[in-house]
Amino acid sequence: MSEKSNTYFISDLHLGMDSDRDCRVREKIVIDWLNSVRKDAMAIWFLGDVFDYWFEYRHVVPRGFTRFLGKLGEMADEGTDIHFFTGNHDIWIFDYLPSEIGLTVHREPLIREFNGKKFFLGHGDGYSPMDLGYLFIKRIFKSRFLHWCYARIHPNAATAFARWSSKRSRDSRNLPEYMGIEKEDIIRYSREHSTKNPDIAFYLFGHRHLAYDVEINQHTRVICLGDWITNFTYAEFNGERLELKKFFKDRGNIIYDRL
Structure with a gap:
């Protein structure tokens, strides 16, 4: 087996x-991608919202995703480190996936060094000055008491409500296209953070459902990872270069140009 040397980021x-049928189609695409990186993946970092909804009861977890979770388990058994950030849709990931798959869960942004280069990693939510209300709600959702209360609801009812709420939220808001360096919240945050942390080479986020790679100074880039609904994009770090790529099973992987 070839040496595992690459680190991948996806969100x-x-x-x-x-629908169940459409979900299986997208799940199959994700599995095809996992198979394509399986031999050289030293680590895979999922930067949040892997699931549109996730809630763990003591003895019940959401139905579905069997092939995806099985593939992660196989790769973990083969030595690939799997990391999950919780996003705003799957904030209630607890101990099931770590115990069954062996992955590591992260709940807050962090700085991690790979081959001498520092990365700032996070889901990407909560960086807008207008997000104070959202951040308050997020704190409530993190409370143990609310988790306990929600767990009293029957799984069928809780799942149906969560899916309805998620769909209603998507239908009621349109994510804006790329707004430029001055207006993109994660870029503005990264520029400010970088002034006090000039040794960070890369800022990686998800959440925006846009794929872009932006230089904010001579030594620092901000990468937004896109999504696996319409973009099918990810980042690959080979120890020297970080590249934002688009996955095409039959045509190889296309590298995104920087903005």
């Missing part, structure tokens, strides 16, 4: 957001 799969 916003939103598995479970569509």
Whole structure:
């Protein structure tokens, strides 16, 4: 087996957001991608919203995603480190996936060094000055008491309500296209953060469902990972270069140009 040397970053799969048939189609595309990186993947970082909804009861977890979770388990058994950030859709991931697959869950942004280069990693939500209300709600959703209360609801009712709420939220808001360096919240945050942390080479986020790679100074880039609903994009770090790519099973992987 070839040496595993690459680190991959991927975000916003939103598995479970569509009909069972459409979900299986997208799940199969994700599995095809996992198979394509399996031999050289030292680590895979999922930067949030892997699932459109996730809630763990003591003895019950959401139905579906069997092939995806099985593939992650296989890769973990083969030595690939799997990391999950919780996003705003799957904030209630607890101990089931770590115990069954062996992955590591992260709930807050972090700085991690890979081969001498520092990365800032996070889901990407909560960086807008207008997000104070959202951040308050997020704190409530993190409370153990609310988790306990929600767990009293029957899984069928809780799942139906969560899927209805998620669909209603998507239907009621249109994510804007790329707004430029001055207006993109994660770029503005990264520029400010970088002034005090000039040794960070890369800022990686999801959440925006846009794929872009932006230089904010001579030594620092901001990468937004897109999604696996329409973009099918990810980032690959080979120890020297970080590249934003688009997955095409039959045509190889296309590298995104920087903005």
